Amino acid sequence: MEDWTSNPMNAVTVVLALLVIILFIWIAVVGGRLKKLRKQYTAVMGNTGLTNLEDVIVELKNDIAEQQQVHKQLKSQLEQVSTTLSKQKGKVGVLRYNAFAEQGSDLSFSIAIINDEKDGAVFSGIHSRENTYVYAKPLEKGQSAYPLTPEELKVILEAK
Incomplete structure (x- = not known):
């Protein structure tokens, strides 16, 4: 039986065989990394x-x-x-009341329609036995150029 170390060709063959095995392992590792990289690349590129x-x-x-x-x-x-x-005039206050305490019921009303700055209008309807009178008063910052009744002031506060 001949020892592989005694013949230099055998030693070279063994070294080359080991080198080939190491290279196959290295190619498999690099191939796995390349596959993972290709998958990431495809995910980034998508369907663009x-x-x-x-x-x-x-x-x-x-x-x-x-x-x-x-x-x-x-x-x-x-x-x-x-x-x-x-x-926008979206804040509304409504109050029904009896304008004349000695007669009728709560048929009079005041309605305030205002915005956040209290600009808008207040409407009042005063009901008596014979007639109903409706008044409209413009509002700026909760005040009017026309005198406001306590009921109108109340609905203005209610509306805000």
């Missing part, structure tokens, strides 16, 4: 139809710029709506 990463980044940058522009427009519209909404 682009094969160049630089094109994907440029497209994403353009999309972000477009979204920022849309965001600015929506923010501006929201501010306009908020401003308009605070000026």
